[in-house]
Amino acid sequence: MAEEYVEKLIKFINPDEAVALYGAALQAAILLENTTEKIKDILLHDVNAFNIVTSGDVITPFIEYNTIIPIKKPKIFKLQSNSSH
Structure with missing residues (x-):
């Protein structure tokens, strides 16, 4: 990859930030x-x-x-006890 780019490659980057920046640029x-x-x-x-x-x-x-959002997906869950937080 270094041969394809003029700038110095960054070797340590947060993967979430890399994905977000790539998506934003696209x-x-x-x-x-x-x-x-x-x-x-x-x-x-x-x-x-x-x-x-x-x-x-x-x-x-x-x-x-990988579910596309926004999504509406109702599902009922019951509390195990009344004091559950």
């Missing part, structure tokens, strides 16, 4: 209609996953990995 290029063949057909979606810890410390998937 979205900006699309909005400015300053696109190349490589990015003109890209469609960006916000995605997320959400789990709930239920009785017995069981992790229950509520919103599956």
Whole structure:
């Protein structure tokens, strides 16, 4: 990669920030209609996953990995006791 770029490569970066910056740069290029063949057909979606810890410390998937948001997904959970927080 170093041969392709003039600037010095950053070797240590927060992965979340890298993904966010890359997505923001793509979205900006699309909005400015300053696109190349490589990015003109890209469609960006916000995605997320959400789990709930239920009785017995069981992790229950509520919103599956890579689900496009916003989403409405009703599901009923019951409190284990009235004093649950």
